[in-house]
Amino acid sequence: MDIKFIINIIFGRIITIISNNHLINNKTSQVEVTIDLGKEIINKYMLDSYKEEKIFNPNLTLIKWKQENKKLVDQTDDIQLKFNLGNILINFIFDLKLIKNEVKVLAKDEKKTILVAGSELVKFIPKLNNSFSIQSVPNRLPMVVPGKKYKYIDNQLELGGYLLNGEEYTDEIILSN
Amino acid sequence: MIFSFFIKIALKINFINIAINNNFIKLYFFIIFKYLIVSLFCSYLLLYFVFSYYKLNYFFNIDYILQKVTLDGIINQIVYSDYVKEWSIGISQGLTYSNYRFLDSELGKTKMNWQQNYSSGKSILNKEIIKNNKINPNIIEEDINTLIKNNNTTSKLSNLSLAYDLNSPIFKKLLSIITNNLINEETQIKMEKFLINKALDLTKVEEDSKNKSKISNTLILKLIEKETSLIKLIKNYIIKLMEDDLNHQI
Numbered sequence A: 001m002d003i004k005f006i007i008n009i010i011f012g013r014i015i016t017i018i019s020n021n022h023l024i025n026n027k028t029s030q031v032e033v034t035i036d037l038g039k040e041i042i043n044k045y046m047l048d049s050y051k052e053e054k055i056f057n058p059n060l061t062l063i064k065w066k067q068e069n070k071k072l073v074d075q076t077d078d079i080q081l082k083f084n085l086g087n088i089l090i091n092f093i094f095d096l097k098l099i100k101n102e103v104k105v106l107a108k109d110e111k112k113t114i115l116v117a118g119s120e121l122v123k124f125i126p127k128l129n130n131s132f133s134i135q136s137v138p139n140r141l142p143m144v145v146p147g148k149k150y151k152y153i154d155n156q157l158e159l160g161g162y163l164l165n166g167e168e169y170t171d172e173i174i175l176s177n
Numbered sequence B: 001m002i003f004s005f006f007i008k009i010a011l012k013i014n015f016i017n018i019a020i021n022n023n024f025i026k027l028y029f030f031i032i033f034k035y036l037i038v039s040l041f042c043s044y045l046l047l048y049f050v051f052s053y054y055k056l057n058y059f060f061n062i063d064y065i066l067q068k069v070t071l072d073g074i075i076n077q078i079v080y081s082d083y084v085k086e087w088s089i090g091i092s093q094g095l096t097y098s099n100y101r102f103l104d105s106e107l108g109k110t111k112m113n114w115q116q117n118y119s120s121g122k123s124i125l126n127k128e129i130i131k132n133n134k135i136n137p138n139i140i141e142e143d144i145n146t147l148i149k150n151n152n153t154t155s156k157l158s159n160l161s162l163a164y165d166l167n168s169p170i171f172k173k174l175l176s177i178i179t180n181n182l183i184n185e186e187t188q189i190k191m192e193k194f195l196i197n198k199a200l201d202l203t204k205v206e207e208d209s210k211n212k213s214k215i216s217n218t219l220i221l222k223l224i225e226k227e228t229s230l231i232k233l234i235k236n237y238i239i240k241l242m243e244d245d246l247n248h249q250i
Helices: A003-019 A030-056 A062-068 A070-076 A079-095 A119-124 B002-021 B024-059 B062-069 B071-092 B097-119 B127-132 B141-150 B169-180 B185-196 B198-202 B215-249
Strands: A099-107 A110-117 A132-134 A151-153 A156-158 B161-163
Touching: A003 A030, A003 A079, A003 A110, A003 B215, A030 A062, A030 A070, A030 A079, A030 A110, A062 A070, A062 A156, A079 A099, A079 B215, A119 B215, B169 B185, B185 B198
Parallel strands: A132 B161
Antiparallel strands: A099 A110, A151 A156
16 A cells, blocks of 8 residues: 555644644544544545556446445445554554543543644644644635536436545445444 | 312312401411412413414514514624625635634624623623634734633633644645636645645645744644654554565465
């Protein structure tokens, strides 16, 4: 796998964590961030495989490719697998001391482990030790042109919304439970 | 009905007691008590009918129309129009979604403040808070912090300090994409690609001594510094995986 891509997703996560420094949400929760990183790796693997096939079949869409390779999609849609993959990357960041985990007590029997700025970053920006956050631009911004329309042609769903939806990633309109 | 039935029983018992004791003072208080109960019951009925009427009208959206014509509605409209105006000015100056969210939370505070003033008899629209929320693209971290400190209102963000560094490479790059290209689908795709891979773009940023003081730049420079160590770690891990795989095959 491309090392540049791994660095991209790791740095992307660090920026998001710093943007939500000391806040308790799905962008800082250790379990959710780990699963999300694993999901990114699997998605990249899927996308590369799809692009390889698209060279020979230009009319192939990502959603159609997923339907054709349902077995692979189902096998990789395992949370434990995603967690294990994400955990490797989380360990890299821990080793570099860019982030650390912190246990927050929400209630008597409720605790949550979140990721906060690590000692290497706190050394340079001491404010990060407290609840100080540097806001980064979110991935979802208002569009400058109208979004794509969701279509259903010949029993095939064509994804709408953002222009790269269905090409670089798949954000389906119906979410699994 | 059940309520009135119980009242009748209570009254009858009381009346028998009075008759037995033949105490006129008690009878006097009893009459007051009786009228008090009746008035309470009537007010309950009145409230019941008012609420049922209100609920009925809700389905025809009369509630919304009424809210619009009342003072409450008018002031809400002013706050909202000011808010939209502020946002549209902000967009032309390069206001981002993060700032918009910040402004949104500040507006929440303003509305709440006004509601508190209104309920305590002081119907004042605190326009000063809205004025203070003007977002300038040249704003620096210290300005935002003082803004938060000076606001004596309660907020979800009270324990959180925020820094919007609009001179950071992410904001600048996004702004350059919007300003240097036509508003068409190509620009939209460029923006989407940049937002997905923004961390990758950050690693291309060269060290600039002028911007060292900015917090987000310090963070980005630190990340760039760590890039080589991270590559080493990843490569070591891949070699270890390959070795394990080889040993397993043997």
